[in-house]
Amino acid sequence: MAKDIKVAIIGVGGVGKAFVSQLSNYIKKNASTVSVSVVYIARSRAALISKDYSPLPLTAFVSEELDAAGTEPLSVTDLVQFLKASGGEAILIDNTSSIELAKTYPDILSAGIHIATPNKKGFSSEEKLWNDIFAASGNNGGSGGYVFHEATVGAGLPVLSTIRDLIETGDEVTKVEGVFSGTMSFLFNEFAPVGASGAPKAFSDVVKVAKDAGYTEPDPRDDLNGLDVARKLTILARLSGLSIASPTSFPVQSLIPKPLESVSTSQEFMDGLPNYDSEIGLLADEAKKEGKVIRFVGSIDVPSKAVKVGLEKFDFSHPIAGLKGSDNIIAFYTKRYGDRALIVQGAGAGAEVTAMGVLSDVIKIIARIK
Ligand SMILES: NC(=O)C1=CN([C@@H]2O[C@H](COP(=O)(O)OP(=O)(O)OC[C@H]3O[C@@H](n4cnc5c(N)ncnc54)[C@H](OP(=O)(O)O)[C@@H]3O)[C@@H](O)[C@H]2O)C=CC1
Numbered sequence: 118m119a120k121d122i123k124v125a126i127i128g129v130g131g132v133g134k135a136f137v138s139q140l141s142n143y144i145k146k147n148a149s150t151v152s153v154s155v156v157y158i159a160r161s162r163a164a165l166i167s168k169d170y171s172p173l174p175l176t177a178f179v180s181e182e183l184d185a186a187g188t189e190p191l192s193v194t195d196l197v198q199f200l201k202a203s204g205g206e207a208i209l210i211d212n213t214s215s216i217e218l219a220k221t222y223p224d225i226l227s228a229g230i231h232i233a234t235p236n237k238k239g240f241s242s243e244e245k246l247w248n249d250i251f252a253a254s255g256n257n258g259g260s261g262g263y264v265f266h267e268a269t270v271g272a273g274l275p276v277l278s279t280i281r282d283l284i285e286t287g288d289e290v291t292k293v294e295g296v297f298s299g300t301m302s303f304l305f306n307e308f309a310p311v312g313a314s315g316a317p318k319a320f321s322d323v324v325k326v327a328k329d330a331g332y333t334e335p336d337p338r339d340d341l342n343g344l345d346v347a348r349k350l351t352i353l354a355r356l357s358g359l360s361i362a363s364p365t366s367f368p369v370q371s372l373i374p375k376p377l378e379s380v381s382t383s384q385e386f387m388d389g390l391p392n393y394d395s396e397i398g399l400l401a402d403e404a405k406k407e408g409k410v411i412r413f414v415g416s417i418d419v420p421s422k423a424v425k426v427g428l429e430k431f432d433f434s435h436p437i438a439g440l441k442g443s444d445n446i447i448a449f450y451t452k453r454y455g456d457r458a459l460i461v462q463g464a465g466a467g468a469e470v471t472a473m474g475v476l477s478d479v480i481k482i483i484a485r486i487k
């Protein structure tokens with residue numbers, strides 16, 4: 118029988134709940150070959166802890182159960198100690214968007230605990246944190262835990278595994294470009310579709326739909342200010358070998374109306390947004406007159422080290438103009454692939470497709486340690 122791998126899950130929001138459900142199915146399906154026990158599940162102010170390391174039940178109501186029966190969450194130091202005391206391998210799943218938690222990854226990895234996460238913060242903030250995380254990890258042959266973060270770019274789409282494979286097999290990535298935000302894709306595909314006729318939808322209404330569908334960041338301003346895309350490009354640029362100080366160290370266009378930049382809560386922002394629908398409507402109308410649509414895109418030009426994020430106009434026939442739903446499209450230009458890029462396309466946001474990216478990372482870790 119394979120050794121039992123302990124799992125701790127922090128964050129059971131949209132992605133976290135879908136992850137718990139997918140992990141539960143994975144554990145049942147693979148019970149004869151893999152033994153996985155979830156021993157800790159936490160949200161901000163409550164946790165379920167299995168002190169004797171017996172598996173916690175993985176139900177669809179996990180966040181409600183946490184509130185009803187949970188105790189105070191452990192500090193990261195205590196959680197590491199608890200997982201280490203089990204005597205075996207342990208994986209931490211960070212399904213939050215917390216920078217504080219991300220800052221502790223080097224310590225968690227140094228303790229030999231593995232990490233799988235869709236949280237972009239650790240990989241896209243100051244470069245020192247990125248360097249510390251990978252130096253502490255076992256990814257490059259070190260003694261620390263493995264860290265995988267596929268869902269930080271393009272949700273479950275194979276974006277990071279693709280760029281790593283290209284580079285590790287000796288190809289040279291020259292340019293990466295496309296649509297990197299499920300939210301932004303959905304907003305413009307719905308608000309300014311190709312060949313639109315009739316009354317346009319209000320931009321603020323579409324933002325609300327994207328939020329309710331679980332595409333946005335916990336705070337949708339993090340999408341609309343361009344920073345979510347900037348974080349993804351920071352990760353891809355760093356994987357391409359560029360030194361990127363932070364996601365604000367290159368040009369990033371924000372779609373937040375100036376007067377709403379200073380509001381304090383995300384609810385105030387959502388309430389104020391309808392007042393600015395006409396501003397973005399004008400940009401879409403201008404493009405339409407030229408036979409184009411506007412889309413929110415990003416690009417990394419590796420030789421010139423140029424990274425940028427913002428709105429651009431596209432002909433109706435361009436593949437970016439024709440995207441649907443929350444689809445991302447990411448084109449990798451490399452020496453081997455020449456002028457015809459390697460393209461990855463599909464849903465780039467949503468709980469299920471993101472959780473799939475996290476679980477696939479967990480499965481990769483299990484394959485290395487079991
Ligand atoms: N949604 C998507 O399509 C995608 C999301 N991601 C990333 O996945 C992560 C989760 O997103 P999503 O599920 O949509 O977000 P949600 O806001 O739905 O869920 C966040 C969860 O994290 C918990 N949490 C937040 N901070 C802490 C903390 N310091 N300690 C413990 N728990 C905490 C929250 O608990 P509580 O409710 O108690 O505060 C909640 O359970 C984010 O990093 C996001 O960027 C990545 C790709 C796609």
Ligand SMILES: N[C@@H](CC=O)C(=O)O
Pocket residue numbers: 268269270271272297298299300301332333334340345465466467
């Ligand atoms: N808010 C993000 C979620 C995935 O990273 C997006 O819309 O792409």
Ligand code: NA
Pocket residue numbers: 267268269270271272273274275276277474
């Ligand atoms: Na991905």
